[in-house]
Amino acid sequence: MKSRKFWVNTLVHVILAALSFIWILPIFFAVLTSFRAESGAEKTYIIPKGFTVNNYLNLFNVGTGGLNYARWFGNTIVVAGFSCVLSAFFILCVSFSLSRMRFRMRQPFMNVALILGMFPGFMSMIAVYYILKGFGFLETGAISLVALVLVYSGGAGLGFYITKGFFDTIPKSLDEAAFLDGCTKWQVFTKVTLPLSKPIAVYTLITSFMAPFTDYIFARVILGQNRDYYTIAVGLWTMVEREFIEQYYTRFFAGCVLISIPIAILFLLTQKFYTDSMSGAVKG
Numbered sequence: 001m002k003s004r005k006f007w008v009n010t011l012v013h014v015i016l017a018a019l020s021f022i023w024i025l026p027i028f029f030a031v032l033t034s035f036r037a038e039s040g041a042e043k044t045y046i047i048p049k050g051f052t053v054n055n056y057l058n059l060f061n062v063g064t065g066g067l068n069y070a071r072w073f074g075n076t077i078v079v080a081g082f083s084c085v086l087s088a089f090f091i092l093c094v095s096f097s098l099s100r101m102r103f104r105m106r107q108p109f110m111n112v113a114l115i116l117g118m119f120p121g122f123m124s125m126i127a128v129y130y131i132l133k134g135f136g137f138l139e140t141g142a143i144s145l146v147a148l149v150l151v152y153s154g155g156a157g158l159g160f161y162i163t164k165g166f167f168d169t170i171p172k173s174l175d176e177a178a179f180l181d182g183c184t185k186w187q188v189f190t191k192v193t194l195p196l197s198k199p200i201a202v203y204t205l206i207t208s209f210m211a212p213f214t215d216y217i218f219a220r221v222i223l224g225q226n227r228d229y230y231t232i233a234v235g236l237w238t239m240v241e242r243e244f245i246e247q248y249y250t251r252f253f254a255g256c257v258l259i260s261i262p263i264a265i266l267f268l269l270t271q272k273f274y275t276d277s278m279s280g281a282v283k284g
Helices: 002-034 054-058 069-100 106-117 121-134 142-154 161-168 172-180 185-193 195-214 217-223 232-239 245-269 271-279
Strands: none
Touching: 002 245, 054 245, 069 106, 069 142, 069 161, 069 185, 069 195, 069 232, 069 245, 106 161, 121 142, 121 217, 142 195, 142 217, 161 195, 172 185, 185 195, 195 232, 195 245, 217 232, 232 245, 245 271
């Protein structure tokens, strides 16, 4: 039995090591390419023959075709900031209402929301496009960034299930005690529930903040052709289009590495809240 257990553990560790190597290899390739001195995309080797930091330095120079990495980063920060505040507000309000209140059609609404959540968001892309076009939000410069914020935050309320589950762990006796003291529902939400829900509130803010950094589909459709208002995902993709790839290939990887650093740091700093948000508000 001990021998069998030894071989099973060895096999598991070998599989995990292989999976870890497969997962780390693209990151390793991206970092190496970001420091590669040789320009161009098609190379027959992985390890660069020369190393340079100019790919990072040149990334912030506005190149041909209006490729402005610094502006794209700023656009993404603005969109992510407004989106995370609005999205978190919608999610927390919807979750509190469904957790604490009982009203007609509550359960059917939750069932419909669950079904809608099973479909990818880009299935509504055509409808969203024509709605925004009807309101004149497309191809209008900075207004297109406002439209992007509306798209990211508009449907955020449907992602209430995790937050609602967290609110369900807070004893309702606390709400009843607050009502006896004369609190309104809004005061119970802001002064009782939210202070006890810091982990899930931070989790909601962080996930909402990170979404605009990785979304390409909606951003590409809504922002149109004006490169000054691209977000980082659309801008980086532009760098590897046919007319720019030979010149910007190594800068593309430098941009990917730079944008991953703040996200990784943010995740590491808030990892505790991810763990606490899964364990509930009240521990035994």
